[in-house]
Amino acid sequence: MNLRELLLRTRSYRRFDESYRIPEAELEALVELTRLAPSARNQQVLRYIIVSDKETCDAIFPNTAWAGYLKDWNGPVSGERPSAYILVLKDRDLTSNLYCDDGLAIQTIMLGASEKGLGGCIIGSFSKQALLEMFNPGENYEALYLIALGKPIETVVIDEIQNGDIKYWRDDKHVHHVPKRPLKELILTKNDTP
Known part of the structure; x- marks a missing residue:
């Protein structure tokens, strides 16, 4: 598949086959791709929390908001929810300015997911405080984005x-x-x- 085809497949998917569980190793491989992406000043300031178990995915879901333009839709129903998440964090001890690192890393993850036959949705509207409390990464970390992942069914x-x-x-x-x-x-x- 060429880059254009990969980009056409890399859409924001919001409905998934929730029974398909993404192995933790596949999520680690997606984060590994971000190490290969460019980084402003080569500071590599982003950190990631990966979630693949159903119990934690279920705990994350109520802290998310979905598809702001679809006013009559409250998000995916049970059975169509993400089967994995990647929480993207900034290490504030390393920088106060991301420049473009977040966009480069997130697109890299999304392209990698598409290449594997997965789909995702970049969520900016989520309870950052609730997820920081859930995972407790430390005070120097700021939650930026949540990437929902799964096998698309739409x-x-x-x-x-x-x-x-x-x-x-x-x-x-x-x-x-x-x-x-x-x-x-x-x-x-x-x-x-x-």
Whole structure:
């Protein structure tokens, strides 16, 4: 699979086959990929807590919020919830500024998951305090993101933006649609700039 195909497969999945358990070794392999990614000033300030057991996944789930644009959906139901999580932390003793490390690391994890036939969702809306209390990594760690992972059971497609609307949506067959801007809107020419 080439990079374009991998990127097309790397979507935000929010419904999973919860019975499929991801082995801890696979989660460790995803974190291992982040060691190979670039890091601003090569400081490597991110740390990770990996969760693969059902009991801890069940404890994490109530502390998450899902799909803000889908107002009539409260998140995945039992049986469709993530079977693993990776909590992404910043070591404040090493830096106060991430620059771009978080984006590079998270995309690396997501691409690695897609390559393995898994899917994920990067969650920024979760109870950071509750998870810090649950795992107690130390006062120098700040919770940044939670990556939900599992075997996807939904279809996610990319659409062209219609009427400037960027909000993702689901159709009556539960296909998840993600509008993307056209390339001509992203690349500025000298005629577009002041």
